[in-house]
Amino acid sequence: MHLSSFAAFWLLLATVVRAISWTATPFNPSSIPLAVRTPYLSAWLPQGSGAALNDAWATFWTGMIVGWAGFVKVDGAAYVFMGAPSVPATFSKATQKSSHFTSTQSIFVLSAGPVDLTVTFLSPVEPDDLVKQSIPFAYMAVSAASTDGLSHSVQVYSDISAEWVSGDNSLNVKWNSTTTGSILTHQVQLADPAVLTEINDHTQYGSAFYSTPNIEGATFQTGADVAVRAQFINNGKLANTLDTNFRAISNNWPVFGLAHDLGTITSATTPVVFSVGHIRDPALTYIIAGGGTQNRNLYFLSKFPTSAAVVSSFLGDFTAALSRAKTFDGQVQTDASKISADYASVVALSIRQAFAATELTLSKTSTGAFNMSDIILFMKEISSDGNVNTVDVIFPAWPIFLYTNPALGKYLLEGLFRYQATGLYPNKWSVHDLGSSYPKALGHNDGADEAMPVEESGNMLIMALSYAQKTGDHSHLTRYAGLLDQWTQFLIADSLIPANQISTDDFAGSLANQTNLAIKGIVGIGAMSKIAAILGDTAQSANYSSIATSYVTQWQKFSASTTGAHLTLSYGDSSSWGLSYNLFGDKLLKLNLFPASIYSEQTAWYQTHANAFGVPLDTRHTYTKTDWQLFTAAIATNTTTRDIFISAVKKWASDGQNNGPFGDLYDTVSGAIAVGFRARPVVGGHLALLVL
Ligand SMILES: *[C@@H]1O[C@H](CO)[C@@H](O)[C@H](O)[C@H]1NC(C)=O
Ligand SMILES: *[C@@H]1O[C@H](CO)[C@@H](O)[C@H](O)[C@H]1NC(C)=O
Numbered sequence: 001m002h003l004s005s006f007a008a009f010w011l012l013l014a015t016v017v018r019a020i021s022w023t024a025t026p027f028n029p030s031s032i033p034l035a036v037r038t039p040y041l042s043a044w045l046p047q048g049s050g051a052a053l054n055d056a057w058a059t060f061w062t063g064m065i066v067g068w069a070g071f072v073k074v075d076g077a078a079y080v081f082m083g084a085p086s087v088p089a090t091f092s093k094a095t096q097k098s099s100h101f102t103s104t105q106s107i108f109v110l111s112a113g114p115v116d117l118t119v120t121f122l123s124p125v126e127p128d129d130l131v132k133q134s135i136p137f138a139y140m141a142v143s144a145a146s147t148d149g150l151s152h153s154v155q156v157y158s159d160i161s162a163e164w165v166s167g168d169n170s171l172n173v174k175w176n177s178t179t180t181g182s183i184l185t186h187q188v189q190l191a192d193p194a195v196l197t198e199i200n201d202h203t204q205y206g207s208a209f210y211s212t213p214n215i216e217g218a219t220f221q222t223g224a225d226v227a228v229r230a231q232f233i234n235n236g237k238l239a240n241t242l243d244t245n246f247r248a249i250s251n252n253w254p255v256f257g258l259a260h261d262l263g264t265i266t267s268a269t270t271p272v273v274f275s276v277g278h279i280r281d282p283a284l285t286y287i288i289a290g291g292g293t294q295n296r297n298l299y300f301l302s303k304f305p306t307s308a309a310v311v312s313s314f315l316g317d318f319t320a321a322l323s324r325a326k327t328f329d330g331q332v333q334t335d336a337s338k339i340s341a342d343y344a345s346v347v348a349l350s351i352r353q354a355f356a357a358t359e360l361t362l363s364k365t366s367t368g369a370f371n372m373s374d375i376i377l378f379m380k381e382i383s384s385d386g387n388v389n390t391v392d393v394i395f396p397a398w399p400i401f402l403y404t405n406p407a408l409g410k411y412l413l414e415g416l417f418r419y420q421a422t423g424l425y426p427n428k429w430s431v432h433d434l435g436s437s438y439p440k441a442l443g444h445n446d447g448a449d450e451a452m453p454v455e456e457s458g459n460m461l462i463m464a465l466s467y468a469q470k471t472g473d474h475s476h477l478t479r480y481a482g483l484l485d486q487w488t489q490f491l492i493a494d495s496l497i498p499a500n501q502i503s504t505d506d507f508a509g510s511l512a513n514q515t516n517l518a519i520k521g522i523v524g525i526g527a528m529s530k531i532a533a534i535l536g537d538t539a540q541s542a543n544y545s546s547i548a549t550s551y552v553t554q555w556q557k558f559s560a561s562t563t564g565a566h567l568t569l570s571y572g573d574s575s576s577w578g579l580s581y582n583l584f585g586d587k588l589l590k591l592n593l594f595p596a597s598i599y600s601e602q603t604a605w606y607q608t609h610a611n612a613f614g615v616p617l618d619t620r621h622t623y624t625k626t627d628w629q630l631f632t633a634a635i636a637t638n639t640t641t642r643d644i645f646i647s648a649v650k651k652w653a654s655d656g657q658n659n660g661p662f663g664d665l666y667d668t669v670s671g672a673i674a675v676g677f678r679a680r681p682v683v684g685g686h687l688a689l690l691v692l
């Protein structure tokens with residue numbers, strides 16, 4: 001039932017482009033984040049060209065439904081405000097008046113008769129608090145206000161289904177509930193969990209939690225979707241009964257309901273708060289020296305050893321969390337608005353998505369205690385292939401970590417450095433990723449990872465120096481100096497004339513002598529010159545500096561088009577061109593290896609080569625990348641050109657042509673998504689203009 005009504009809805013939407021009837025600020029994105037915190041806590045409202053909170057089910061980033069319903073009763077009349085449930089009982093649809101998103105919140109106002117409901121979805125972003133950042137939970141807060149000056153009786157209901165615990169709805173689940181004490185909590189998990197595995201990108205172990213404060217007027221119920229929802233619609237409260245007939249997710253759809261009686265209200269009420277989350281332990285397995293593996297546990301477990309403790313703390317923290325979120329949102333808005341309003345809106349939509357691809361972990365010592373000095377941040381390469389800590393996905397995302405808390409960047413690099421320092425990885429260049437399939441960071445001891453030798457070696461050098469410059473912390477440079485030099489030797493041999501290989505834009509295929517890839521390698525050599533200086537080796541620093549400078553001179557001859565108007569895509573192919581976004585590293589690290597004329601020439605070229613939805617990535621295709629366009633915007637020498645890139649990304653993000661989370665690869669002519677990339681952390685690179 002869920003799936004067929006969902007499919008029918010989208011078929012309808014595909015043929016009828018609807019004008020939205022509510023105010024959408026700052027714009028109407030393809031999909032709005034609802035509960036977006038980790039690779040597995042990822043619930044979105046698929047909007048397409050316009051779907052209200054109660055027009056569609058929330059979906060996982062893949063598009064699979066994660067059942068999440070909401071009803072309100074006003075003076076005895078029931079209205080659905082969230083999801084697309086069908087229930088054999090009488091209710092109407094609340095009317096959406098507005099949708100609004102910030103960096104951490106999505107806020108909807110819907111009118112239900114004479115009452116307006118404000119539904120706030122808060123997915124906290126807590127870059128400076130590792131405990132809070134690692135808690136895999138999000139809030140939904142609901143408040144009601146009379147719109148006619150009269151008093152009204154209001155009750156609020158919400159549930160989640162068991163779709164939050166698996167990517168296969170035919171699997172059996174079991175559940176239980178905490179019904180006494182200060183918090184009501186439903187917990188649901190697979191009957192036969194499979195640790196460290198996924199189906200359809202959903203995790204297959206751990207538990208989902210749906211919770212609310214157990215205040216006066218709170219009720220609960222578990223049972224079949226139609227039965228629990230009808231109970232609320234007919235009675236305005238739940239039956240405080242528990243279904244113990246454990247069964248498959250899709251077998252009479254068990255749902256986990258919670259309700260509050262707000263009593264008689266007039267002016268806006270204090271919100272009732274619900275929390276949704278998913279905890280699994282261990283979070284990942286990680287390869288260690290000698291070839292063994294180590295379990296990694298979510299950081300917050302060091303502070304909250306039980307799920308009851310974390311749920312209680314998280315719910316109790318709502319008011320403070322909202323206040324911190326508003327401060328964070330305000331800071332981002334202030335900083336990004338200095339560029340433009342379009343830019344601020346693109347950045348706001350990017351932040352939850354980028355953070356939600358990451359998980360902060362600790363290991364345990366031999367005595368079972370948490371090792372608080374062993375922090376690794378893991379990142380899932382969502383939607384493209386699920387790799388763990390892909391270097392050329394961390395690199396485009398890097399600006400968001402530099403901007404919010406560079407230490408998070410250090411924790412991302414730590415896993416890659418430590419693995420390669422074991423000597424288990426055989427290649428002389430940097431590894432591409434820590435494991436083919438999240439959450440297994442098992443390395444690539446056969447050296448057969450996706451080979452991007454120049455790309456990844458340059459990326460590691462650039463990010464390591466960037467972190468050190470930003471923080472003054474030289475510990476990675478000191479500890480991993482050997483690896484950094486090894487990668488530099490490779491770049492010295494292979495980056496001026498890059499062999500036939502793929503770059504980060506692997507979907508475009510391999511090519512020899514890529515102009516932009518050579519920039520990456522040369523900037524990497526320049527970075528090592530600075531690193532050597534920091535480490536006190538002035539002779540080595542001078543040598544690498546002169547190599548980088550001489551490479552730039554030679555590269556200028558190889559890479560110029562015969563007209564001199566632009567750089568080529570690859571040496572000697574005069575009519576070819578592309579976005580030379582790797583110059584961003586030269587500016588970020590303040591190397592100034594490349595002459596100003598290169599920047600101004602490229603800036604002028606892009607200005608006259610934009611299609612309706614932006615500037616193509618290169619002459620092989622009409623598609624482009626959002627992250628590389630904004631890296632290029634950050635180094636543009638003309639604000640007209642800069643704003644062409646920014647407006648193009650905003651136009652794509654708001655064009656209503658798809659209904660998935662923010663995609664980073666799309667067609668510049670049609671504005672349609674290309675390849676299907678969505679929900680990827682590379683949108684963290686949209687903050688590139690905030691870090692130069
Ligand atoms: C619910 O089940 C889980 C998993 O079996 C268990 O750890 C937890 O203690 C149970 N909670 C309650 C309230 O019974
Ligand atoms: C804690 O982790 C660090 C970093 O991996 C390691 O050097 C140290 O030996 C660990 N401490 C213990 C007690 O295991």
Ligand SMILES: *[C@@H]1O[C@H](CO)[C@@H](O)[C@H](O)[C@H]1NC(C)=O
Nearest residue numbers: 497498500512513558571572
């Ligand atoms: C790469 O460029 C160099 C310098 O122009 C040239 O000598 C070499 O033949 C090119 N390689 C390929 C495969 O085109």
Ligand SMILES: *[C@@H]1O[C@H](CO)[C@@H](O)[C@H](O)[C@H]1NC(C)=O
Nearest residue numbers: 488489492539540543544547
């Ligand atoms: C500079 O570095 C290159 C590459 O490692 C090396 O071959 C060369 O001998 C070095 N030159 C000096 C003067 O150290």
Ligand SMILES: *[C@@H]1O[C@H](CO)[C@@H](O)[C@H](O)[C@H]1NC(C)=O
Nearest residue numbers: 604607608637638639640641
């Ligand atoms: C930027 O480009 C615009 C449009 O071509 C042009 O009018 C303007 O003079 C340029 N500004 C600078 C500072 O070069």
